Amino acid sequence: xxxxxxxxxxSELLTPTKTDTNSLWLTEKLNEIxxxxxxxxxxxxxxxxxxxxxxxxxxxSDIVLSTGGLGPTEDDITRTVSAQAVGRELVYLDxxxxxxxxxxxxxxxxxxxxxxxxxxxxDGAEVLPNPNGSAVGMLIEIDNKIFGILPGPPRENxxxxxxxxxxxxxxxxxxxxVRRKLLRVSGIGESAVDEAIAPIYKSYSNVETSILxxxxxxxxxxxxxxxxxxxxxxxxxxxANKIVDKLGVAVFAMNGEKMEEVIGNLLKENKxxxxxxxxxxxxxxxxxxxxxxxxxxxxxxxxxCYANEAKIRSLSVPKExxxxxxxxxxxxxEAMARGMREKAQTDYAISVTxxxxxxxxxxxxxVGLVFVGYADEFQAKSFKILLPxxxxxxxxxxxxxxxxxxxxxxxxxxx
Amino acid sequence: xxxxxxxxxxSELLTPTKTDTNSLWLTEKLNEIxxxxxxxxxxxxxxxxxxxxxxxxxxxSDIVLSTGGLGPTEDDITRTVSAQAVGRELVYLDxxxxxxxxxxxxxxxxxxxxxxxxxxxxDGAEVLPNPNGSAVGMLIEIDNKIFGILPGPPRENxxxxxxxxxxxxxxxxxxxxVRRKLLRVSGIGESAVDEAIAPIYKSYSNVETSILxxxxxxxxxxxxxxxxxxxxxxxxxxxANKIVDKLGVAVFAMNGEKMEEVIGNLLKENKxxxxxxxxxxxxxxxxxxxxxxxxxxxxxxxxxCYANEAKIRSLSVPKExxxxxxxxxxxxxEAMARGMREKAQTDYAISVTxxxxxxxxxxxxxVGLVFVGYADEFQAKSFKILLPxxxxxxxxxxxxxxxxxxxxxxxxxxx
Numbered sequence: 001x002x003x004x005x006x007x008x009x010x011s012e013l014l015t016p017t018k019t020d021t022n023s024l025w026l027t028e029k030l031n032e033i034x035x036x037x038x039x040x041x042x043x044x045x046x047x048x049x050x051x052x053x054x055x056x057x058x059x060x061s062d063i064v065l066s067t068g069g070l071g072p073t074e075d076d077i078t079r080t081v082s083a084q085a086v087g088r089e090l091v092y093l094d095x096x097x098x099x100x101x102x103x104x105x106x107x108x109x110x111x112x113x114x115x116x117x118x119x120x121x122x123d124g125a126e127v128l129p130n131p132n133g134s135a136v137g138m139l140i141e142i143d144n145k146i147f148g149i150l151p152g153p154p155r156e157n158x159x160x161x162x163x164x165x166x167x168x169x170x171x172x173x174x175x176x177x178v179r180r181k182l183l184r185v186s187g188i189g190e191s192a193v194d195e196a197i198a199p200i201y202k203s204y205s206n207v208e209t210s211i212l213x214x215x216x217x218x219x220x221x222x223x224x225x226x227x228x229x230x231x232x233x234x235x236x237x238x239x240a241n242k243i244v245d246k247l248g249v250a251v252f253a254m255n256g257e258k259m260e261e262v263i264g265n266l267l268k269e270n271k272x273x274x275x276x277x278x279x280x281x282x283x284x285x286x287x288x289x290x291x292x293x294x295x296x297x298x299x300x301x302x303x304x305c306y307a308n309e310a311k312i313r314s315l316s317v318p319k320e321x322x323x324x325x326x327x328x329x330x331x332x333x334e335a336m337a338r339g340m341r342e343k344a345q346t347d348y349a350i351s352v353t354x355x356x357x358x359x360x361x362x363x364x365x366x367v368g369l370v371f372v373g374y375a376d377e378f379q380a381k382s383f384k385i386l387l388p389x390x391x392x393x394x395x396x397x398x399x400x401x402x403x404x405x406x407x408x409x410x411x412x413x414x415x
Numbered sequence: 416x417x418x419x420x421x422x423x424x425x426s427e428l429l430t431p432t433k434t435d436t437n438s439l440w441l442t443e444k445l446n447e448i449x450x451x452x453x454x455x456x457x458x459x460x461x462x463x464x465x466x467x468x469x470x471x472x473x474x475x476s477d478i479v480l481s482t483g484g485l486g487p488t489e490d491d492i493t494r495t496v497s498a499q500a501v502g503r504e505l506v507y508l509d510x511x512x513x514x515x516x517x518x519x520x521x522x523x524x525x526x527x528x529x530x531x532x533x534x535x536x537x538d539g540a541e542v543l544p545n546p547n548g549s550a551v552g553m554l555i556e557i558d559n560k561i562f563g564i565l566p567g568p569p570r571e572n573x574x575x576x577x578x579x580x581x582x583x584x585x586x587x588x589x590x591x592x593v594r595r596k597l598l599r600v601s602g603i604g605e606s607a608v609d610e611a612i613a614p615i616y617k618s619y620s621n622v623e624t625s626i627l628x629x630x631x632x633x634x635x636x637x638x639x640x641x642x643x644x645x646x647x648x649x650x651x652x653x654x655a656n657k658i659v660d661k662l663g664v665a666v667f668a669m670n671g672e673k674m675e676e677v678i679g680n681l682l683k684e685n686k687x688x689x690x691x692x693x694x695x696x697x698x699x700x701x702x703x704x705x706x707x708x709x710x711x712x713x714x715x716x717x718x719x720c721y722a723n724e725a726k727i728r729s730l731s732v733p734k735e736x737x738x739x740x741x742x743x744x745x746x747x748x749e750a751m752a753r754g755m756r757e758k759a760q761t762d763y764a765i766s767v768t769x770x771x772x773x774x775x776x777x778x779x780x781x782v783g784l785v786f787v788g789y790a791d792e793f794q795a796k797s798f799k800i801l802l803p804x805x806x807x808x809x810x811x812x813x814x815x816x817x818x819x820x821x822x823x824x825x826x827x828x829x830x
Contacts, residue, residue, distance in 0.1 A: 041457075290719070307759075
């Protein structure tokens with residue numbers, strides 16, 4: 001297997017608020033053709049450290065990619081230092097300067113003299129054109145290694161990588177295809193999922209399976225390597241189907257869809273409409289549902305009733321119900337869903353009421369206690385959960401529980 | 416100035432979905448005592464690359480910190496490789512094994528034999544206790560350099576760094592204090608802000624100022640270095656006040672507060688209540704307002720009226736108004752705010768109606784067109800904006816515009 005290293009260049013990437021993210025996309029693309037990333041370095045405008053980094057990387061790995069440091073200012077040291085690291089000269093290309101002058105002219109400006117720096121390249125490097133910016137990239141082949149020098153902005157380096165570096169790497173890596181599949185699971189814990197499916201995925205030696213817990217759901221990342229894309233996809237589909245047979249309705253997404261997208265597709269398919277009544281989630285459930293483009297087809301209305309009077313006024317929750325059971329109760333959750341549905345005249349309504357904290361909890365009703373309600377044309381019902389986490393996580397998990405409850409109800413009705 | 420390098424260890428940090436974030440917090444703490452991070456490396460369970468990385472880092476920099484790879488499994492190579500890199504033996508500490516056995520006993524479990532690995536430390540290293548996990552850290556002083564070896568989880572490495580490494584570094588760095596201040600600005604563009612305040616901040620040679628644009632606001636990061644904390648703070652306050660004199664009401668936060676926190680404080684101070692009517696933002700404005708703990712003191716109710724009938728039914732928007740001007744119009748935005756306020760009986764109401772895209776735009780009303788409405792006891796009014804970006808950004812920016820509009824109205828009334 002070929003190995004790669006990625007070098008991110010730029011002092012701003014060494015501050016407390018920013019870090020390199022270019023390497024994530026590059027890693028994905030490299031992995032897809034069976035190349036493994038073994039090391040990443042983040043370095044500022046420090047000539048000796050950068051030179052050492054490039055030299056060491058080229059010694060250790062088959063492929064070295066750098067991003068950033070190709071701008072026109074003095075801080076932009078990638079050109080000079082790369083030339084030193086590979087022991088070559090910088091050469092000036094008149095046609096690059098002409099291109100730059102043209103580009104500035106099209107913007108209605110004169111080219112500042114400092115941009116001339118961008119007309120220099122490492123001797124012998126292939127020039128990689130950049131339609132989206134002023135810095136060209138470079139591809140250097142040296143001692144059977146590939147050194148790709150890319151600009152920093154993703155919308156510049158991504159097309160450049162795809163168009164000019166990827167084909168070279170694919171040739172070098174040979175016919176290996178790595179395909180991925182992402183399943184999402186809700187309503188079961190991480191270790192229960194692993195216990196249930198480990199015997200299945202372990203029997204697929206050509207698939208790498210990793211299980212991650214992400215806020216309120218389990219992600220199953222499957223990745224298969226094969227000599228053809230269709231073969232890799234077929235292996236993944238077979239494994240995914242076996243996992244679904246085992247876990248059942250808990251698997252809510254077969255292709256990485258978000259919960260709100262799954263809900264949207266179910267509602268559209270069944271030509272049903274939805275309204276949402278929220279208390280402790282404060283608009284989060286509706287925000288998630290409406291994050292999906294086209295959600296106006298099925299989402300009609302939402303109500304965020306924080307105050308008790310709002311629940312009474314806008315959702316027709318009987319005052320006595322709140323007095324008797326409290327606003328955070330199964331009875332009020334059901335009444336909220338029923339009231340919302342009747343008001344908005346939708347097929348379904350869901351509701352959430354709970355205690356998101358950090359204050360407001362009692363011994364009887366602690367922080368994290370949440371009731372999720374549901375109403376359709378036949379019934380209103382609810383369920384109770386106790387969610388761990390801080391305010392942010394409790395709200396997020398409550399929103400997920402409400403959407404998952406709706407999903408399971410819709411699926412039940414479809415049977 | 417002392418220099419530092421950070422090494423993040425773990426193969427999962429070299430995948431397409433995860434990267435090192437421990438270094439951000441560490442960088443902040445190092446910068447605060449005047450130590451600069453010059454290079455970061457992310458390396459997997461690759462012994463030779465990790466050994467080379469540690470050796471090189473200790474050659475180049477005064478301080479080297481590593482995170483991760485201290486677990487009990489075979490992948491956890493930090494202990495062994497660190498010992499090799501500094502040319503020392505691993506030694507077994509019986510008291511560490513006893514501690515581990517005790518810890519497992521408290522959880523009601525037997526210690527698995529593999530955890531014995533965690534009782535080995537690099538010869539001569541100071542053992543750094545870990546109350547939050549099973550892996551102790553290590554501090555090695557060698558050739559006047561400091562090498563700190565920390566576990567991966569933030570809740571383990573952060574207290575360990577603060578309690579045992581930071582004091583050593585402070586001693587080594589001498590009495591330098593770097594203090595930071597974050598101002599947030601809304602309603603002016605990045606270059607206009609820079610043009611207005613550059614003459615001010617440039618006259619402070621001991622303050623580093625950086626201007627960042629973040630989705631819908633400008634962040635002014637000020638950082639001052641001095642021999643005492645109070646002196647650094649005084650310099651920052653002086654500069655911050657001059658910036659506010661220049662930019663006026665556009666500066667909405669003096670200490671990094673979020674817009675929704677600023678709104679919350681203003682409402683609490685003035686004992687006022689708020690309701691929110693949303694169309695295109697689909698609950699995002701209310702979600703932001705209710706993200707703040709204690710928001711139930713001032714936030715009463717929200718309505719998400721996607722469908723026109725919902726606007727008519729729940730916000731008393733006159734049907735004719737929608738027919739005449741369309742749902743995305745100044746008139747409807749004002750009627751939504753007015754209707755919401757009357758229904759919820761709040762002091763203020765704000766509203767948002769617009770076209771978030773990607774579909775639904777026309778020549779007359781393009782994607783990104785948003786009307787923000789406002790109502791108080793005297794009036795209802797609105798303003799129109801055309802927001803750039805994709806669906807996510809348009810919704811975010813519309814929510815920010817609505818909250819900022821409210822903020823400016825409240826401030827006007829306070830004068």
